[in-house]
Amino acid sequence: MSENTTAATSPGVPVENPTPFGWMTTADHKRTGRLFIVSSMLFLVLGVFLDLLVRLDLTSATEFVSLGSDGFAQGFTFSREALTLLFLIPAFLGMAIYMVPLQIGAPNLAFPRAATASFWVWEVSAIVLIGAYLGNGGPYGGWANGVDLHLLALSGLVVALLIGSIAVATTVMTMRSPGLYLDAAPPFAWSALVSASMLVVSLPVLLGQIAIIYIDHRYGRIFLSGNYGIWERIDWIHRTPQLFIYVVPVLGVVAEVVLAAAKRRVFEPIAMYFTLGLVGLFGFGAWANFSVTGEGADIIDGLEGVVLVGLYGGAVLGTTGLLGLLGFALVQNRKMPKVTTSLLAALGAGKLVLFGALFGLIGAATDWLEIAGRGNDGNPQLRMTTWVTGQQSVLIYGAGLLGLLAAVHWWAPKIWGRQLNELLGMLNFLVIGAGALLAFLGPALSGLLTEQPDFVYGEPNATAIYASWVDDSGAEGLNAIGVAGVVILLAGTALLLLNVMISIGMKKGAEADDDPWSAQSPEWMLPSPPPIGEPDQLPTLISGTPLLDAADAADAEEATV
Amino acid sequence: MADTTPTLASGHAQRPRAQLVATGFACAACSMMMAGALGLYMARRHASGPHPGHDWLDGLAVPNPQFDYALLTLVASIVTAHWALWASRRRDTAHAWTAIATTIVLGLGFINMVMYSLNRMGLEIGAGEYQNLAFATTGLALTIVVVGLFYLGLMGLRSLGGSVGQQASTAFGAAVFFWDFAALAWAVTWYTVYVVK
Numbered sequence: 001m002s003e004n005t006t007a008a009t010s011p012g013v014p015v016e017n018p019t020p021f022g023w024m025t026t027a028d029h030k031r032t033g034r035l036f037i038v039s040s041m042l043f044l045v046l047g048v049f050l051d052l053l054v055r056l057d058l059t060s061a062t063e064f065v066s067l068g069s070d071g072f073a074q075g076f077t078f079s080r081e082a083l084t085l086l087f088l089i090p091a092f093l094g095m096a097i098y099m100v101p102l103q104i105g106a107p108n109l110a111f112p113r114a115a116t117a118s119f120w121v122w123e124v125s126a127i128v129l130i131g132a133y134l135g136n137g138g139p140y141g142g143w144a145n146g147v148d149l150h151l152l153a154l155s156g157l158v159v160a161l162l163i164g165s166i167a168v169a170t171t172v173m174t175m176r177s178p179g180l181y182l183d184a185a186p187p188f189a190w191s192a193l194v195s196a197s198m199l200v201v202s203l204p205v206l207l208g209q210i211a212i213i214y215i216d217h218r219y220g221r222i223f224l225s226g227n228y229g230i231w232e233r234i235d236w237i238h239r240t241p242q243l244f245i246y247v248v249p250v251l252g253v254v255a256e257v258v259l260a261a262a263k264r265r266v267f268e269p270i271a272m273y274f275t276l277g278l279v280g281l282f283g284f285g286a287w288a289n290f291s292v293t294g295e296g297a298d299i300i301d302g303l304e305g306v307v308l309v310g311l312y313g314g315a316v317l318g319t320t321g322l323l324g325l326l327g328f329a330l331v332q333n334r335k336m337p338k339v340t341t342s343l344l345a346a347l348g349a350g351k352l353v354l355f356g357a358l359f360g361l362i363g364a365a366t367d368w369l370e371i372a373g374r375g376n377d378g379n380p381q382l383r384m385t386t387w388v389t390g391q392q393s394v395l396i397y398g399a400g401l402l403g404l405l406a407a408v409h410w411w412a413p414k415i416w417g418r419q420l421n422e423l424l425g426m427l428n429f430l431v432i433g434a435g436a437l438l439a440f441l442g443p444a445l446s447g448l449l450t451e452q453p454d455f456v457y458g459e460p461n462a463t464a465i466y467a468s469w470v471d472d473s474g475a476e477g478l479n480a481i482g483v484a485g486v487v488i489l490l491a492g493t494a495l496l497l498l499n500v501m502i503s504i505g506m507k508k509g510a511e512a513d514d515d516p517w518s519a520q521s522p523e524w525m526l527p528s529p530p531p532i533g534e535p536d537q538l539p540t541l542i543s544g545t546p547l548l549d550a551a552d553a554a555d556a557e558e559a560t561v
Numbered sequence: 562m563a564d565t566t567p568t569l570a571s572g573h574a575q576r577p578r579a580q581l582v583a584t585g586f587a588c589a590a591c592s593m594m595m596a597g598a599l600g601l602y603m604a605r606r607h608a609s610g611p612h613p614g615h616d617w618l619d620g621l622a623v624p625n626p627q628f629d630y631a632l633l634t635l636v637a638s639i640v641t642a643h644w645a646l647w648a649s650r651r652r653d654t655a656h657a658w659t660a661i662a663t664t665i666v667l668g669l670g671f672i673n674m675v676m677y678s679l680n681r682m683g684l685e686i687g688a689g690e691y692q693n694l695a696f697a698t699t700g701l702a703l704t705i706v707v708v709g710l711f712y713l714g715l716m717g718l719r720s721l722g723g724s725v726g727q728q729a730s731t732a733f734g735a736a737v738f739f740w741d742f743a744a745l746a747w748a749v750t751w752y753t754v755y756v757v758k
Contacts, residue, residue: 110579162590170583197586204590208597212697219687223605287597 024120028532029097029109032116034415036094036164037408039123040087041497044401046130047082048493052486054079055442058452058479073140076455077231078133080238080392084246085157086126088400089199092249093161095407096168096192098415102523103186105177105541107534110170118163125156139231144217147227151214154234158203158210165196165203172196177522177541183270186521186544187259190273191252194280198245205287209233232457236286239388240360241311243395244283247356250349250403251276251322257346257410260519261337262329265545272325278318279353282311305368308383312361319354326350340517341425345406348433352398359391359444380451388454389482390444397489398436405432405496413512416504417529424499428492435488442482450475520548584735588742591705595746598701599753602694606758609690614758617691623755624681631674632751635706635744638667642713646737649720649730661717664740668710675703695754702750709743712736 023031054075057064067075097115101108109115132138132153137146172193176185185193213233216224224230236242255276259266266272285307330337337343367374367381374381382388405428412420446452452475503509515524523530524547525539543549610616645660679699686696716736 110583166583166586166590169586170579173582174579200586200590201593204592204594205597205600208594208599208701209601211701212598212601212694215686215697215700216693219693220689222687222693223690 024116025113026116027108027112028534029101029112029115030415030530030532032109032112032119033094033096033098035119036090036097036122037415039119039126040091040094041404041493041500043082043086043126044091044493045490045497047079047087048486048490050075050079050082052483052490055479055483055486059476059483070142073231073455074133074136074138077139080235081129081154083392083396084238084243085154085161086129088246088396089161090122090164091400091404092192092195092246092407093164093168095253095411096188096196096249097164099411099523100168100171100189100192101175102414102526102530103189103521103544104172104175104180105522105538106171106175107538109167110175111167114163115167118160118167121156121163122160125153125160128156129153139234140227144227147230148214148218151210151217151230155207155210155214158207162200162203165199168192169196169200177538179540179542180544183273184542184544187255187266187272187276188249188252188521189544191249191255191276194277195245195248198248198280198284202242202245202284202287203237206234206237209287228458231455235455235457238392239286240356240391240395241283241308241315242286243392244279244315244353244357246283247353247395247399247403248276248280248283250399251279251319251353253403253407253410254346254350254353255322255326256519256521257342257406258326258350259329260517260521261340261343262326262333263337263518263520263548264329264332265520265548266325266329267332268325272322275318275321275325278321279315279357282314282318285311305364308364309361309368312357312364315357316354316361319350319357323350323354340409341420341422341429342406342410342517344426344429345402345409345432348429349399349402349406352394352402352436356391356395356399359387359394363387363391380453382447384454385447386443386452386454387447390440390442390447393436393439393443393482393485397432397439401432401436401489401492402429405429408496408500410517411523412500412504412509413516413528414523414526415529416509417512418504418507418509419512419516420499420503420509424495424502428495428499431488431495432492435485435490435492438481438485439489440485442478442480442485446475446478446482450478452479515547518547520545522546578731580732581735581738584739588739591742591746595698595701595705595750598698599750602698602753605690605694617689618758619689619691621682621684621691623758624678625755627674627678627681628751628755631671631678632748634667634671634674635747638664638671639741639744641667642737642740645717646730646734649717649733654721657717657721661714661721665710665714668706668713672703672706672710675699691758698750698754702747705746706743709736709740713740 017025023035026032053066054072056066057068057072057075059065064072097109100106129138129150132146132150133141135141135146135149136143137148138150139147141147141150169192172182172185172189176182182190213224213230216222217226217230224233255266255272363382366372367383373379405425408415409420409422409425412418443452447454512528514526514528516528517524521544522539522541526535539546606613606617641660641664645657645664648654648656648660684692684695686692713736716733720730720733
């Protein structure tokens with residue numbers, strides 16, 4: 001990775017060590033951010049591959065064809081954990097660790113060493129998690145110590161992500177440039193604050209649960225049915241509405257890219273901040289049903305049904321409002337914006353967050369109102385069918401992966417000093433978009449039409465249960481659509497990594513100037529990439545769009561002359 | 562008398578609030594952790610039988626006086642922690658040292674009392690549902706207290722280790738704030754697990 005380490009640093013600030021040891025002990029948010037971003041992209045490959053194996057298992061009516069009946073449940077749980085805890089949350093946390101200080105005119109993150117520690121705790125915990133699964137541990141695993149090891153690794157991941165989130169949230173709250181008020185902060189910084197705050201008040205619930213699950217599993221296995229009672233209590237962190245908290249930063253990226261393309265400020269900034277906050281706020285509360293009562297597999301009706309409809313409704317409202325505001329900014333410009341990979345991916349990701357919320361609302365309303373007998377006479381509610389898998393695919397692959405594509409293309413100049421290949425990027429957008437669509441369509445239709453169960457908590461390895469849905473129900477073909485989608489997504493992930501490797505690793509990408517996109521937020525006032533270490537001079541900010549302010553002032557002066 | 566204090570080269574603006582805000586976030590996280598654990602405890606208690614709070618104790622007797630004294634000790638340590646903060650803000654090093662040392666002694670005394678109470682109660686891990694839940698929730702609350710005690714001691718040392726200024730006392734104030742929260746977390750756990758049972 002190219003680094004400019006020659007710039008002067010502030011008095012008293014230690015000079016960054018360029019050796020590998022320096023990366024381990026760095027106090028520079030830019031290095032920590034890069035570590036998170038690159039590592040989470042690598043773990044994404046693992047998550048997508050595991051998801052492929054799980055989906056392959058559901059394409060045959062007679063047997064699990066890839067993981068087998070012994071490994072299916074563990075493959076399922078591992079794929080979910082890899083896609084959320086090893087990819088989605090850390091990828092955007094890394095983006096926030098890198099970008100937020102640059103966007104608010106701060107010299108560094110509030111607790112840079114704590115952020116670095118959080119990366120290494122996360123990385124080591126991820127490796128332990130993989131080791132636990134490889135040793136037949138994890139939920140439904142046959143190795144008792146491996147099950148406990150998985151719980152410890154999960155705790156490590158949660159603690160690490162919490163430390164990183166607290167560092168980001170504290171930075172936005174306390175380290176903004178004097179004069180840059182919170183209601184003028186760039187949208188990504190605001191979205192990072194919303195997401196980090198909501199992670200801080202939601203993920204610790206899992207920590208409390210894990211403590212009890214660990215004690216019970218290790219000593220007596222009295223009330224959680226051993227390793228069969230674990231997953232239904234921790235599954236909420238991989239499902240909606242909790243997933244909305246993870247994709248709030250995606251909406252921040254969308255706002256950054258679209259507003260820069262429109263060359264406009266959003267006409268009502270408070271409304272934009274409010275809509276972003278709304279999506280994060282309505283992601284809260286998923287734990288109440290699953291983790292506390294352990295009734296994730298039970299029918300939800302009455303007040304619980306209303307609450308769920310309300311949560312999804314709020315997310316729909318927030319996302320619609322934000323996209324409306326951004327769309328209005330594009331229309332106001334009256335010029336066709338320059339089409340880039342970032343813009344296409346951002347628009348795609350934004351729409352897919354909205355679709356994810358809409359599908360959640362439709363599912364929750366159908367279950368609550370018992371449409372088509374859902375929840376009655378043995379008919380499962382939509383939330384217990386593969387409709388949920390479809391919704392996860394929209395949010396993780398559609399919003400998350402497209403959001404990452406947009407963010408990496410947009411900020412590559414600031415992170416690595418080079419631009420990614422646009423042609424490959426456009427192709428990547430098409431591949432990921434098509435893959436996400438198919439990965440959603442297969443399971444969503446299967447859940448809707450054949451009531452195929454998403455996951456049977458009590459009998460996870462029972463081939464017959466899944467086969468009864470697959471056989472003669474059309475689910476086989478629908479599941480194959482999902483498999484095709486994940487295969488395409490795997491290719492899309494590989495393409496993204498290839499682009500980064502060629503453009504950045506092999507230095508084939510064009511060297512970027514300070515503001516290659518004619519953007520508006522403060523990070524584009526800095527060199528590309530900013531020098532490692534704390535800068536000796538920082539811009540004094542009074543707005544989140546200083547470059548646009550300067551352009552407007554120049555236009556006004558020209559008009560006067 | 563002329564001011565002979567050397568002037569240091571100016572760096573970036575100091576951010577004394579950062580530690581306080583981060584501590585606030587940490588308290589929020591710990592609150593939710595306890596909420597998750599105690600929520601599960603209450604859900605299981607509700608499902609334990611027709612007489613929740615009695616059936617699942619299976620003859621275990623909670624030594625209430627010992628737990629009450631432990632809580633009173635913790636309350637006393639809050640008073641001394643605020644005394645230390647007050648003294649630190651007034652740059653009264655002698656009072657601050659005395660108060661911090663007293664707080665730490667009281668904190669250690671509290672932990673000792675709780676351990677004694679648990680031993681006296683005969684709480685055996687793995688012996689039953691109540692025992693496992695009580696062990697886990699008590700363990701989490703005690704972990705918060707231990708972290709709070711360590712944080713208080715560390716910030717106290719840093720605050721008084723030659724730099725008793727506004728920023729240092731704000732950092733120490735953050736530690737005292739966490740200590741207040743730790744006491745609250747213990748009080749809620751104690752009431753839920755050992756009073757309501």
